[in-house]
Amino acid sequence: MSETKKHVALLCGGWSAEREVSLVTGRDCAAGLRESGYKVTEIDVGHDLAERLRQVAPDVVFNALHGQWGEDGCVQGLLEVLEIPYTHSGVLASAIAMDKERAKALFEKVGITCAIGMVAKRDDVMKSHLMEPPYVIKPVNQGSSVGVFLVRKGDNRPPEALDDPKAGLGEEVMLERFIAGRELTVTVMGGTALGVTEIDPKASFYDYDSKYAEGGSAHILPAEVPEEIFVQACLQSERAFEVLGCRGVARADFRYDDTTKSPGDLVMLEINTQPGMTPTSLVPEQAAFKGISFPDLVSWMVEDASCQR
Numbered sequence: 001m002s003e004t005k006k007h008v009a010l011l012c013g014g015w016s017a018e019r020e021v022s023l024v025t026g027r028d029c030a031a032g033l034r035e036s037g038y039k040v041t042e043i044d045v046g047h048d049l050a051e052r053l054r055q056v057a058p059d060v061v062f063n064a065l066h067g068q069w070g071e072d073g074c075v076q077g078l079l080e081v082l083e084i085p086y087t088h089s090g091v092l093a094s095a096i097a098m099d100k101e102r103a104k105a106l107f108e109k110v111g112i113t114c115a116i117g118m119v120a121k122r123d124d125v126m127k128s129h130l131m132e133p134p135y136v137i138k139p140v141n142q143g144s145s146v147g148v149f150l151v152r153k154g155d156n157r158p159p160e161a162l163d164d165p166k167a168g169l170g171e172e173v174m175l176e177r178f179i180a181g182r183e184l185t186v187t188v189m190g191g192t193a194l195g196v197t198e199i200d201p202k203a204s205f206y207d208y209d210s211k212y213a214e215g216g217s218a219h220i221l222p223a224e225v226p227e228e229i230f231v232q233a234c235l236q237s238e239r240a241f242e243v244l245g246c247r248g249v250a251r252a253d254f255r256y257d258d259t260t261k262s263p264g265d266l267v268m269l270e271i272n273t274q275p276g277m278t279p280t281s282l283v284p285e286q287a288a289f290k291g292i293s294f295p296d297l298v299s300w301m302v303e304d305a306s307c308q309r
């Protein structure tokens, strides 16, 4: 173990809706980094983050936060101000990726197919169908399927739960045509796609519980899809990573609708700039599939860290 290895401050927790997931990601990444010989100081992030970082004085920050503040460019901006190199995407890419509407506009510009949709006031969405069901209602800027609702054919109107503050939806929500079929995801590491995984949820709709519960969904790697779809998913993920100006590791989510024809249609949902690194996570699995161990993956992320917006 080298004594010259960097001192890493690992940021986790925070106060977003995804606090719990981040704590698990943080715990595992800290273990992986220590295994690689880094000195790691874990910081459960609060409003005094700048002060904490000044005390810890790390060489580099490993950002294991998810959701608002940690994933949307805010913490990245603070790290720029403090001039501490950090893992994952910079300020701009993080902020755009978190805003599903703006990210989709950029994806479409470079020829990536996204789900047809719109952003509307939650109050209006509650009153009547603004789109022909089936459609999906989700936050414009959240993650981890917090508050994703499916409005099925025959439903009179969107579910009452949409108004529940616990759903975490803002004044404005995103409506998208429901894309039937299968769920695919692609990790991009430093601009290169690692592979395609199919997520086969045991629940009928891929929700928060099935995503994070141990054994909640089956991961099929490599995904059993036609070769051309596999290649297309990789290329589109790399293109999305590039057009947003992502860094480090990110993960693109897709729907693949092969319910009416084969090959079917590939539709990109989003790119996650702070993908989960929990025991059931997709990124470490795809890295392992490529022969990159978990400690090697987190080491690569630390060595890739920078301050570049």
Ligand SMILES: Nc1ncnc2c1ncn2[C@@H]1O[C@H](COP(=O)(O)OP(=O)(O)O)[C@@H](O)[C@H]1O
Pocket: 115, 136, 138, 142, 143, 144, 145, 146, 148, 176, 177, 178, 179, 180, 183, 205, 206, 207, 253, 255, 269, 270
């Ligand atoms: N247009 C859509 N059609 C079908 N399923 C969708 C659609 N949008 C979202 N979903 C489902 O909800 C999940 C979460 O949506 P996503 O856009 O990836 O947001 P996040 O992961 O940030 O919560 C997806 O993985 C998918 O299972």
Ligand SMILES: [Mg+2]
Pocket: 144, 145, 253, 269, 270
């Ligand atoms: Mg997603």
